[in-house]
Amino acid sequence: MYDDLNSEPGLAREGQKRPTPDEPARSLMDREVPLGQQAERLLAAPVHAWLDGELPEAAVRKSDTSRDVEFWRGLDSEMARVRRMRTPQHVEAQIMAALPTHAPAATITPWFRREFVVTPTTALLVGAALVAAASIITALVVR
Amino acid sequence: MHYSIVVKTTETTAPDIDQDGSDQLIIQQVLAGKRDAFRLLITRYSDPLYRHALCMTGSPDVAEDILQLSFIKAYQHLSEVRGRFDAWMFRIVANGCKDWLKNIRRSHLSYEEDDQPSQHATPEEELDRTELRSDLDRALTSLPASLREAFIMKHVEGRSYEEMADLLGTTVGALKMRVHRAREALQALLEEKYA
Numbered sequence: 598m599y600d601d602l603n604s605e606p607g608l609a610r611e612g613q614k615r616p617t618p619d620e621p622a623r624s625l626m627d628r629e630v631p632l633g634q635q636a637e638r639l640l641a642a643p644v645h646a647w648l649d650g651e652l653p654e655a656a657v658r659k660s661d662t663s664r665d666v667e668f669w670r671g672l673d674s675e676m677a678r679v680r681r682m683r684t685p686q687h688v689e690a691q692i693m694a695a696l697p698t699h700a701p702a703a704t705i706t707p708w709f710r711r712e713f714v715v716t717p718t719t720a721l722l723v724g725a726a727l728v729a730a731a732s733i734i735t736a737l738v739v740r
Numbered sequence: 741m742h743y744s745i746v747v748k749t750t751e752t753t754a755p756d757i758d759q760d761g762s763d764q765l766i767i768q769q770v771l772a773g774k775r776d777a778f779r780l781l782i783t784r785y786s787d788p789l790y791r792h793a794l795c796m797t798g799s800p801d802v803a804e805d806i807l808q809l810s811f812i813k814a815y816q817h818l819s820e821v822r823g824r825f826d827a828w829m830f831r832i833v834a835n836g837c838k839d840w841l842k843n844i845r846r847s848h849l850s851y852e853e854d855d856q857p858s859q860h861a862t863p864e865e866e867l868d869r870t871e872l873r874s875d876l877d878r879a880l881t882s883l884p885a886s887l888r889e890a891f892i893m894k895h896v897e898g899r900s901y902e903e904m905a906d907l908l909g910t911t912v913g914a915l916k917m918r919v920h921r922a923r924e925a926l927q928a929l930l931e932e933k934y935a
Contacts, residue, residue, distance in 0.1 A: 640924050648923065649894075649901075649916075668931055669923075675872050679896050684790040688804050689782050692811045700773040701818040 640665060763825035767818055778815055785826055786811075788897060789833045795892040796837035798881045806836040830907055834889065841885050879929040883922055890918035891926070 644665045646652040657666050763784075769777040786807060793803035810832045821828050880888055893899045893907075894915075901912040901919075908915070 640920070640927065645920050645923065649919075665927070668927060671872070672876065672926075672930070673895075675876055676895050678873075679791060679795060680898070682787075682791050682794065684786040684807065685800070685804065688790070688807060689779065689786065691804075692782055692808050693776075693779055695808060695812055696775065696778065696815050697812075698775070700775065701771060701815055 644669070767821055767825065770815070770818055778811075778818075781814075781825065781829075782811055785829055789829065791896060792830070792892060793833055793837055795880065795896055796834075796885070796888060797840060798877055802840060806833060806840060810836050827907055834907075837889075838885055875930055876926075879926050882929065883925055887918050887922040887925065890915050891922035894919045 641657075641662050643652055643657050644662050647654060647657045647666070648669060654666065657663075763781065766777050766780050770781075789810070790803055790807050793806045794800060797803055797806065810829070813832055814829055880891070883891065889908075890904065893904050894901075899907075901915050904915050905912045
């Protein structure tokens with residue numbers, strides 16, 4: 598007996614069945630680690646839809662799914678407790694104390710990738726400079 | 741080569757720390773040297789991030805450590821934030837949890853009770869709740885990390901599938917599959933006792 602270390606498609610040994618190209622590729626999720634010995638129990642699609650907020654509770658309060666509804670209602674009240682949990686108060690102070698004392702380093706970006714901020718003042722100054730330059734050049738050419 | 745020109749209609753100076761400021765404004769303040777402004781981001785986002793870390797790891801101490809390391813990392817790389825700070829921060833914490841889970845094999849850990857007053861009248865009811873709590877913790881920690889993460893984001897954090905897909909960089913269909921599988925596994929683990 599040996600471990601099969603070639604279970605990935607394309608790595609099959611000679612003589613072993615390779616997956617055909619038209620077999621749909623299985624996503625990583627489908628190949629995830631099995632959940633142990635505990636057999637999964639299939640939930641009815643309407644129960645999933647109710648838990649996803651797509652169906653009202655009345656739609657799944659039928660005899661065959663009522664047990665599931667009761668189970669998830671019980672579990673939800675426990676999860677509501679988790680939803681109320683807050684970060685312990687000392688954590689914020691702990692984080693602030695552990696932060697570096699200097700300001701975070703700014704990423705150095707080349708000038709051509711930086712933002713050019715045009716404020717009204719800079720726009721006026723640039724405009725005035727252009728007019729002045731144009732008039733100087735004109736005066737030099739005309740002379 | 742790309743660059744952009746931003747036109748500002750008013751002159752602005754570095755603003756004082758503003759409690760209601762946008763994340764982007766706070767980030768600018770921190771980058772400008774106002775270290776204390778970072779506290780606002782911690783206050784704003786620590787609770788949901790702590791709950792995520794707590795549910796993923798099952799340990800309050802580990803959740804605190806992950807939160808602390810994540811915020812320090814965020815501070816150091818604050819200038820690299822592109823888009824929403826909360827989504828960026830969530831990814832740092834979620835990756836921290838996954839790294840921890842990869843490295844640690846835990847046998848038995850459960851989180852502490854919260855400070856909320858009990859709503860269960862009798863000691864028997866309270867005992868039942870405590871038992872459900874630890875059974876739920878155990879069942880959650882027995883799930884593969886990706887299923888646990890999807891289940892927590894959906895049922896504890898109350899996120900939509902679209903938001904989850906955005907944060908985790910995967911598809912809505914894949915996430916629905918994960919949540920459905922997590923539900924079925926949890927029900928299989930717990931229903932004998934609680935159904």
